[in-house]
Amino acid sequence: MSGFTYKDAGVDLDLNQQAMAKLPPLMKRTHTPGVLDLPGGFAGLYRLLGDGTAYEDPVLVSGTDGVGTKIKVAMHADRYDTIGIDLVAMCANDCLCLGARPLFFLDYVAMHHDDPPLLAALVEGISEGCLQAGAALLGGETAIMSDLYTRGEFDLAGFCVGVVERSQLVDGSKITAGDRLVAIGSSGLHSNGYSLVRKVVFEAAGLSVDDPVAETGRTVGETLLEPTRIYAKPVNALLDEHRDAVHAMSHVTGGGLAENLERLLPENLGIRIETSTWTPPPVFGWLESLGPVPRDEMFRVFNMGLGYVLIVDAAAADAVRESVAKHGLEAWIVGEVVPGERAVELV
């Protein structure tokens, strides 16, 4: 047995060590002044006032989410370093909607067996997402469960905590008829609707991840794995300037524009969106014709190019749109708040 090594047994210790050595720097680079380092600690520590910000009545805003079956596309494409961006985005964008500044993030990764290169790739994406969100990656849990996950499969859950002064909560209470909807362009499908996407693309059309998509100029895998945009920087910046004018914000996730905007509305108001005001990115047209998927189903399942919507005072709409544009993102005034019955009308 002189020649038998761990490597023969499928365990490449060098590779494992290299992969594991990547993790601490991936966490460290996200750390903000609030992070308190404690060796051997059981939990992550964050000094709320560590960056010198003062609060009279700080409200902690927290959200949890996964990435849905977009994770299966990552598995098919064997590409794992961007799905973590989606994970952070799904949680951090939700916290943003209340006007909160993301503080920190934790992740839960469950997989079949210890797989340091896979873990390192996942955490690379999470770390990148945290940088984009301005959130410190404080910790996480890696659960190895060979009886629950099959080889090559895994799941991800994320948790984000942000903070906002209570008097500055963006809670929808100031929404009024005449308010404008300023929408920020999404990066593509984000992390919703992938059960339909996979049915259309892989089952019905029989495409594979390496096939080209003429409409996007990229492969199927690249098109579908485009990471969810994280809106922290443009939204934090515009809140600094225009907080009083921002009456509500919505992260456009499962349920599309209608469902995610409806939940913000009081009883006696509706929303009217003019779909001619923006052009959905090519990925949506591709899916729509590939299915084909009926237009209204497209709007019910996908963000259709609008990833984040702000309801703002009409007088500030142009300034808010321009503030977003300064961050290199497209933004459009896509509609307005109208008297009505708590419904979103797309015209």
Added chain:
Amino acid sequence: MSGFTYKDAGVDLDLNQQAMAKLPPLMKRTHTPGVLDLPGGFAGLYRLLGDGTAYEDPVLVSGTDGVGTKIKVAMHADRYDTIGIDLVAMCANDCLCLGARPLFFLDYVAMHHDDPPLLAALVEGISEGCLQAGAALLGGETAIMSDLYTRGEFDLAGFCVGVVERSQLVDGSKITAGDRLVAIGSSGLHSNGYSLVRKVVFEAAGLSVDDPVAETGRTVGETLLEPTRIYAKPVNALLDEHRDAVHAMSHVTGGGLAENLERLLPENLGIRIETSTWTPPPVFGWLESLGPVPRDEMFRVFNMGLGYVLIVDAAAADAVRESVAKHGLEAWIVGEVVPGERAVELV
């Protein structure tokens, strides 16, 4: 097709409605004065100073965890209303170790298909755990992923945030030779070591969840599903009285006493534990002889009856033990800190 109903298709709408109607009260009953209710909100809101506590330099303490393969025992036993207690325990007990008071909790549940009765049972346990931890159940995510989870299987992840004044962090910096170890009795196996447990009990011994266990007077399923104890109330209470005397705390999880205490030690100190000072609950003796599992392996994998260990000033050890006893829990002085090489010796 006049007779065809959703129920025929396997969807019992009445049952679903009954199950879903349970969720809001299960969250509500955990809500503390800090919780801010916002209809339609994208995230959970918690007013840090909502209960009137003041902080000079508040440190947010956060932990995330799952319940490992104990979840598979719940599936075998078809019993889902206690595994949520384990989930909260795994996260909240970790936060406690830093001296923090748990504030709120969020859960991530991933499953094959929408199953409201299963979800309601899981959330019932989570809600009970939150009550025991004094943490508000602020929100959660239910992910339906039929391509990742098989029918009847699911996974759980939890996330807890607590708070502690920075000057009152229990960070191990005051540990000194002569300090005593006060250990609080566990409720059983807690949520660690279940891969070994399942191998011993179901594979090697061929037992089923309904078989009786003479040593515990309960069935295999009941014995193995005993929920993890949540130490928030006794620990918060003893910190109120004895915080200066508490130098470090450890939640005894995977790796057992040695690994979980070692991480707290500075370079030049060790720990000596006298195993004659307490008697492990019968579940451990049963597993040890059923395997058989070598004694040192038992100590390496399981808590052996000590779920939470405090390292305290020698002069306060008796008072700390008595403070725990007032909450109806067993506690023992099981060892002490000794000069040495950052190792835990069991004698």
